[in-house]
Amino acid sequence: MAWWKVSSAGRDVNPDLASERQSPSFNVETLTNILDEGAEKTRIKRAVVSVIHKDPVFNREFLYFKTRSERHEGAVRNSLHLKRKMKEMGWDENGPELPYIYRALGGETGFYVHEVFIKTISALGTDEQISKWLPLASNYKIIGSYAQTELGHGTYLRGLETTATYDPGTQEFIMDTPQITATKWWPGNLGKTCTHSVVLAQLYSNGKKHGMHPFIVQVRSLKDHAPLPGISVGDIGPKMSFEHIDNGYLIMRNVRIPRENMLCRYSQVLPDGSYIKSGSDKINYFSMILVRVKMLRDEVLEALMKACTISVRYSAVRRQSELKPGGKESKILDYQTQQQKLLPLVATCYSIDFTSKYVAKFYNDVYDELRKGNFSSLPELHVLTAGIKAFATEICSNGVEVCRKACGGHGYSLYSGIPSLYTKVTASCTYEGENTVLHLQVARFLMKCFTGAQSGTPLPSSTAYLSSPPAGGCQAKTPADFLNPEVYLKVYEYRAYSLVTSAAKKMQNLMQSGSEQYLAWNGTAVELVKTSIAHSHLWTVKIFVSAVNSVSSDPEITAVLKRLCDLYALHGIFTSAGDFLQHGYLSGKQLDMATTAYLGLLAQLRKDAVLLVDAFDYTDEQLLSAIGTYDGNVYHNLLEWAQKNPENKKVNPIFENYLKPYIHGNPSKL
């Protein structure tokens, strides 16, 4: 067949990619099993992925050509079909298949916030409320949303303005949006789908304000989906990504709901309007932390792993310029500058993978303690998850964009698969807690620990370095010394210690010169953010080092993980060198040594690069990338996808409507 009639049938693996897999220095499957936490999970994952891919309803082939409406419709269809599919396959809501199902669908499902609606009622409703609402929601007799954020209020929940005023005369709450800034804004499923919503509102009863509480409000008719009286509801419009989600707005003008619609497991309003607290809702705060724990792996790391897979494979296929004058054009992966862009990000994937597992385990441990009534580790859990969330979303989002740019022009085409990863993952920097706000919360904890250390209070293990920092300067004398985790762990500890110390001192100085505490805090905020980054960064290095020593007894696997860990640590030193040099723990000469060690690792890991991303074990259907397929037939895919583009098959109105009058000499007809 002529080469320009491209087809994916019966293709060989591109020799440039095949050669990368010829003599692996470790067993790729073993590494995949480690990432999956066991061969059995790898098996389940692949079975799930295969079932999803084979189902034509879930086909994502034309995703990049679809409009927002088509994407939203497709996501709703997927969700409804998935329910049937799960029943058919015997997959359980709590079964081991669940995370793989959503990953296989590429997040293209429509009822995520409906699930939040269900979980909120389960967590905050009484047994009676649960038994009333859950069967309705679970069977899609009603579709729910969760309306918290307002036009003028995001991360700072206390600022929310929507009101729920109790009327003892009718035993109803009057739900109201008092002014424009109180308009509910952003909730998913609100724009075009839901019939009901949990609405967070300031409760007023008998003239007293009782703070934020959750209420179930019906917003659309079950008969014809029209907004109910007093309700204005609609879609908030196009976003950078999330085309498949109908984020919406909601205005309520004195909408009355029955008293029973306040979710009252932890507090209730009696018929006469008296307000009763009935227990702590700390467990609810816990569920917010769980969202941060889960998003780490399922959304944030997922995006970077896919972007690395695509860009590393492409870099082993793409050839450009001659490294050796007069030689063949070289694979771009052979350029040190390309290795410097991509290999540290591959290492970052492994780092964040181990970190996300550590955080999940820590979460479970604290949860177990909590159920026994022990709340002592809660602050540490909050700090760990807040700091890692902010740290990981930032490096993963930026990393995806580095991968995209590293693919040059083709990275700019949606067909590369990377633009849509970026436009989606970057949202994680602002949702579930804006990153700067989270970093400052971590910093507050670090300042407290520092003050504690000064007065001899024992510190939690995560900040023990504040009371016993590494002393005497870095001992490294050669580049090879920097491949010793004990050496670089101390370097990272000293960096965090010195940043915390100098921020604390600066605050003290400001206050001693008469600044009020809040002004001193704000005048140190830029440096405080740096303490949180340094602390969280240190944690990721610690967790990686410990994982290298524990996840495998296979010496080849351990060796390659060790190299990745070293690369991750030294890359951090190379790119944030100022922090490490400023307080003299590391000298300029030692930084040179660390750089030499770092660049040496790039060259070493170059040969494992493709295998290290193969181990992430994504199917071509999951990657949805013309330039990142397993077989590396980059150019065939690009041409084939372009030829499939429905735009190229439609009648083109440009000629008839615009050009013809000019070309045929009658432009005055226009």
Add this chain to the structure above:
Amino acid sequence: MAWWKVSSAGRDVNPDLASERQSPSFNVETLTNILDEGAEKTRIKRAVVSVIHKDPVFNREFLYFKTRSERHEGAVRNSLHLKRKMKEMGWDENGPELPYIYRALGGETGFYVHEVFIKTISALGTDEQISKWLPLASNYKIIGSYAQTELGHGTYLRGLETTATYDPGTQEFIMDTPQITATKWWPGNLGKTCTHSVVLAQLYSNGKKHGMHPFIVQVRSLKDHAPLPGISVGDIGPKMSFEHIDNGYLIMRNVRIPRENMLCRYSQVLPDGSYIKSGSDKINYFSMILVRVKMLRDEVLEALMKACTISVRYSAVRRQSELKPGGKESKILDYQTQQQKLLPLVATCYSIDFTSKYVAKFYNDVYDELRKGNFSSLPELHVLTAGIKAFATEICSNGVEVCRKACGGHGYSLYSGIPSLYTKVTASCTYEGENTVLHLQVARFLMKCFTGAQSGTPLPSSTAYLSSPPAGGCQAKTPADFLNPEVYLKVYEYRAYSLVTSAAKKMQNLMQSGSEQYLAWNGTAVELVKTSIAHSHLWTVKIFVSAVNSVSSDPEITAVLKRLCDLYALHGIFTSAGDFLQHGYLSGKQLDMATTAYLGLLAQLRKDAVLLVDAFDYTDEQLLSAIGTYDGNVYHNLLEWAQKNPENKKVNPIFENYLKPYIHGNPSKL
């Protein structure tokens, strides 16, 4: 009227924004005139902008709701309408209005590459060719494209594979795409619009290869726009942005074109197939440099200026959390962390503005010299434009994204206007020379200068610091010393000097230990890129310092520009501290002082922030941002735009097609 029926008619300026403008420390109009290079130009600009905004054909109101096809159609319509408009207004192709026209249209025009087609023929065609093709193209009797990049080949032009083989028997060239990687890919106007294209191809004649040459190839019928025999042509599909451009692909299978279709001002093929060079085409290389010079202001800086305007105004309106416990929620611009995100970017706008003017002037000077036959400054011009292009596109793209994230959730909505700025400007990092490739070209020049300095060869003024680096360490003793340009210019010079020196030494060492030169180069590439960044960064600081001293005699203007220049310089030291500390020119304590000076400037410039972006003088129509309008009615705009969304007026198929069967109890009907 009820508040939820929002309208923009007769609104007051939001008091939170009005208060920012109450007691300016400088005259905003004067600063606008400086940016425009004279009050007369400001006048012309505003007149042009007003004419464009008033014309309903150019209305961009519903841009964020449009599909790719609608965007492309709109851009073609705009271009054709613009031609008539310019005639009507008496605006000339070379008149002072031109840059403002395109800026007012927000780049939403369709014939950019058609213009490149025209310019290429003018530059590389003979007088005969020009008089044949130009009238056709200028009157849209034919529509042109410019096809250079191929599927497998981008920045490295020598790698292009398309062939043009001369057949003396018929006096024709046979144009051919020999294999898939040679498919022309990316040219604008090729996908759905053009009838002809300049095609770059390897010329073969009488069995000899003569390198890349330009040929005019007709690709579509003038009668019905169908591809001509042997031609496959189409749109390459969706990209991250540039929805309005039909980037296309082109495959030619032995397509014959007449000998006269080779553009032969500088080389030609005679009827018998003999090949003749007739002059140097250096002047053509010059036009590539011109593209880089122009894109700096019109595309790259434009995006950052708009993003800064939007995010700074929004930050003066948005309130979140209490700075002072128990106080009112604070403007987010009052948080040091927000100032640290935005104010250095405002300063960067001013820096890149002055830099782009400097580069344009340097270009014109060298061009004048060139016409006198003096080519000596060409390498320096190349290095300056390549380095500044790579440096500025990177910081401006990243800066736009920082602005977007600094607007929190609303920055993620297309209505903020920033997402579309980012997805467009980020392309500039890879087009017109991939940034890493450009940096390495600059580094090659720096290495040559360094070697020259070692042997006493006089250096061009831009690299004079390599032969006489600042000596004796930084003399600053207080934070205030860092507000002295002489102090920080030396710090920047030393940084560039030390990075160049250590990269050169490393290369020498590698070669002395037996590495071949190309391997030593690749083994130093990461550090070489840093030399180019440091060199270009130094240049932007130098140019800014010189502008502060020359652009105005108004002391208030000079004072605010001086603060911006200091901020720009100290921000660079703060964020790339490692480079400045590593070789000991700056001590850790001095870095502390520089940081103190830097944070102090943030607080000082806070009060001028809104005025400094007002001075960029963008209309609301140009910004196309709900959160960045001059009147600061952020929340009204967001709600109004959401209510205007055509999606909210259409019948929603979700209920009828998907939900109703569940809600009404008959899901089996699905």
